[in-house]
Amino acid sequence: MAQIGTFGRDENGVFTGSIRTLTLNVKATIRPVDRDNDKAPDHRVFAGAVEIGAGWTKAARETGTEYLSLKLDDPSLPSPIYAQLVQGDGSDWKLIWSR
Template sequence: MNIGSFKSVNGQLLGSVATATIDLARLGLRPVESNNERAPAFEIMVLNVAKRWVQIGALWEMTSNSSGESFFQGKLDDPSLPEPLQIMLFGDVEEGYRVVWNRPAPRRENLDGSRTGRRSRASNADDFAGNATADGRVSDDQTADDYVPAF
């Protein structure tokens, strides 16, 4: 499900995320400069009520196993949120990014009491940006028909 977008404005990636209960109208992606290969690509910043930029998340660059497409994956987290919001960004700097969300399935316990890892609820593929394989990998037939109505 698409819940937001980012676009380049005067050399900065600015955007928003909105759901039924969350409206983050002023978000920014701040590039992370690091030699650590495990460092995120971006810090997710939000303009708070006092008009100060504060970090509420991070994004790591990932590559699709099936198509080789690059995308960003991370989460938004803040004490005001009931739980972290897992997100993915698809697109590029020139065209902009669309913010995609999918609810992960809860962990299940095995008969021996051990827990299984989280798995995508949609095992038949209609999650994230339209299609994904049963194991959660993004397929290569992505479409970007995002329409934001004028108000």
């Protein structure tokens, strides 16, 4: 698994950072949103004013540690990117890509 982003989290639960892949190099925010049903995302991912993804709050089976499961998409990508935003050292959060 490769790290494709680094984020910080503010007191309102908004993540701010950057996403870098071979086709993306953007400053991004991940904002909590109100859900209108059980399958709706808990978060929306934005590059500027453009929505590029959604996220769902999950918990690790073994430890119970919360993380965000993200789906990112952009017309420049051949298919969506699935990633997890996990807490790293201290206040840093790492965006880890998976296939």
